[in-house]
Amino acid sequence: METRKQYTKEFKLDAISLVLDQDHTPSEVSRSLGINANMLRRWIREYQADNTGQAFRGNGKLTPEQEEIRKLKIQIKRLEMEKRILKEATVFFAKETK
The missing domain is CATH 1.20.5 (Single alpha-helices involved in coiled-coils or other helix-helix interfaces)
Structure with missing residues (x-):
């Protein structure tokens, strides 16, 4: 069984920035970073829904x-x-x- 890959907060924010700030499509970014496009879209939704600046706190934070x-x-x-x-x-x- 394969263990789930965990991504850092910085990685997620950089990927989101490519989509939101640099006008790349989620499909392009996910292909270039080697991640699932649906996962990237979920990160974007979580980032946009969070208005406290606490997005992607991680386990135990x-x-x-x-x-x-x-x-x-x-x-x-x-x-x-x-x-x-x-x-x-x-x-x-x-x-x-x-």
């Missing part, structure tokens, strides 16, 4: 909003742990003073 949510969740866990430790310390020291 988070949007700024997703990254902020991830950081906030980590901070919440840390604060909950600190709160639990402080409660346990309060109980411990209350027992010590009796």
